Amino acid sequence: MAQFRALSPFAKMPTLVDTTTGETLYESTIVIEHLDRLAGAGRLIPAEPGAALEARLVDRMVDTYAGGPMNRIIPRKFRPAGHEDPFGDAQDAEILAGAWDWLEARLADGRTWGAGETFTLADCGAAPILTYARRLVPFGDRPRLRAWHQRLMARPSFVRALEDAAPFGDLMPAPPAED
Known part of the structure; x- marks a missing residue:
């Protein structure tokens, strides 16, 4: 749990560690927006x-x-x-x-x-x-x-x-x- 709390301040999931960028992201919406950006954007958050x-x-x-x-x-x-x-x-x-x-x-x-x-x-x-x-x-x-x-x-x-x-x-x- 101590290791998880070091990544996620409230020890909640999801927590994503992007080893490519070195970013640690938590909270569903932020993780999803990050993944959408990596996928080329506009897939999960509409462009319109x-x-x-x-x-x-x-x-x-x-x-x-x-x-x-x-x-x-x-x-x-x-x-x-x-x-x-x-x-x-x-x-x-x-x-x-x-x-x-x-x-x-x-x-x-x-x-x-x-x-x-x-x-x-x-x-x-x-x-x-x-x-x-x-x-x-x-x-x-x-x-x-x-x-x-x-x-x-x-x-x-x-x-x-x-x-x-x-x-x-x-x-x-x-x-x-x-x-």
Whole structure:
């Protein structure tokens, strides 16, 4: 852990060490933007300004209103008996449900991916958060959100990421989603 904290000040993932440039990057959006730049730019962050803003908006909304509550609920599950926070858990579950509602409404225009017809930064950041946060607050009756998540789950890159993460799946203190 000490070695990891030396790389990532808050000991959070993802953390990327680019051995070519000597840069250490953390936080999903920054890592994705770095990789997009290396790939020639314009692949994950659209070149068109409006599309780029939509990709960043969906990314920020998912990270803040789904990832934020998830990252508060999970550590509370590891607290010793007598130190639980049911009120905080309920508040965060409500915020997560609101994020699901916002995404369901955003997807109502028929878009294929989180920010439109092109796979973007929004999808890269959303895939892991949606996968794990829905274990805490299921998607429920949100068919567009469920369909987007299914498309994300079918992407070969995410399939591989899930396979790589499988040995650590039992560390998530919530049962697999049933919806």
